[in-house]
Amino acid sequence: MNPSTFSTWDGAGAVFTFGPDSVGMWLFLLLAMGVGIGVIVRMIIHENRTFRSLDPDLIQDGGLKGVNI
Numbered sequence: 001m002n003p004s005t006f007s008t009w010d011g012a013g014a015v016f017t018f019g020p021d022s023v024g025m026w027l028f029l030l031l032a033m034g035v036g037i038g039v040i041v042r043m044i045i046h047e048n049r050t051f052r053s054l055d056p057d058l059i060q061d062g063g064l065k066g067v068n069i
Contacts, residue, residue, distance in 0.1 A: 018024035 016022075018028065
Protein backbone atom coordinates (compact mmCIF):
# COMPACT_ATOMS: atom_id res chain seq x y z
CA MET A 1 0.00 0.00 0.00
CA ASN A 2 1.48 3.32 -1.10
CA PRO A 3 -0.21 6.36 0.50
CA SER A 4 1.66 8.79 -1.76
CA THR A 5 -0.10 10.25 -4.77
CA PHE A 6 3.27 10.95 -6.43
CA SER A 7 4.85 8.34 -8.63
CA THR A 8 8.36 9.78 -8.24
CA TRP A 9 10.01 12.26 -5.91
CA ASP A 10 12.49 13.67 -8.45
CA GLY A 11 13.01 17.39 -7.99
CA ALA A 12 11.15 17.57 -4.70
CA GLY A 13 12.46 20.22 -2.32
CA ALA A 14 11.86 21.37 1.21
CA VAL A 15 9.67 24.36 1.91
CA PHE A 16 10.24 26.21 5.16
CA THR A 17 7.39 28.46 6.20
CA PHE A 18 9.39 30.19 8.93
CA GLY A 19 12.93 29.76 7.67
CA PRO A 20 15.90 32.02 8.39
CA ASP A 21 15.33 35.75 7.80
CA SER A 22 11.60 35.35 7.23
CA VAL A 23 8.88 37.61 8.57
CA GLY A 24 7.32 34.75 10.52
CA MET A 25 10.55 33.99 12.36
CA TRP A 26 10.97 37.62 13.44
CA LEU A 27 7.29 37.85 14.38
CA PHE A 28 7.47 34.82 16.66
CA LEU A 29 10.82 35.91 18.11
CA LEU A 30 9.46 39.35 19.02
CA LEU A 31 6.26 37.81 20.35
CA ALA A 32 8.18 35.39 22.59
CA MET A 33 10.45 38.17 23.86
CA GLY A 34 7.42 40.37 24.55
CA VAL A 35 5.70 37.64 26.54
CA GLY A 36 8.87 36.98 28.54
CA ILE A 37 9.44 40.65 29.31
CA GLY A 38 5.75 41.10 30.14
CA VAL A 39 5.86 38.25 32.66
CA ILE A 40 8.94 39.71 34.35
CA VAL A 41 7.39 43.21 34.52
CA ARG A 42 4.13 41.89 35.98
CA MET A 43 6.10 39.82 38.52
CA ILE A 44 8.02 42.92 39.65
CA ILE A 45 4.81 44.95 39.95
CA HIS A 46 3.12 42.19 41.95
CA GLU A 47 6.11 41.76 44.29
CA ASN A 48 6.36 45.51 44.93
CA ARG A 49 2.63 45.78 45.73
CA THR A 50 2.78 42.77 48.04
CA PHE A 51 5.80 44.01 50.00
CA ARG A 52 4.33 47.52 50.23
CA SER A 53 1.08 46.15 51.65
CA LEU A 54 2.85 44.07 54.33
CA ASP A 55 5.23 46.81 55.59
CA PRO A 56 6.41 45.06 58.77
CA ASP A 57 8.26 47.08 61.39
CA LEU A 58 10.87 44.48 62.29
CA ILE A 59 12.76 46.62 64.77
CA GLN A 60 9.68 47.53 66.86
CA ASP A 61 8.21 44.01 66.80
CA GLY A 62 11.52 42.40 67.74
CA GLY A 63 12.03 40.67 64.41
CA LEU A 64 15.68 41.68 64.39
CA LYS A 65 16.39 40.83 68.02
CA GLY A 66 19.76 39.14 68.34
CA VAL A 67 20.80 39.92 64.77
CA ASN A 68 24.10 41.69 64.19
CA ILE A 69 23.53 44.35 61.55
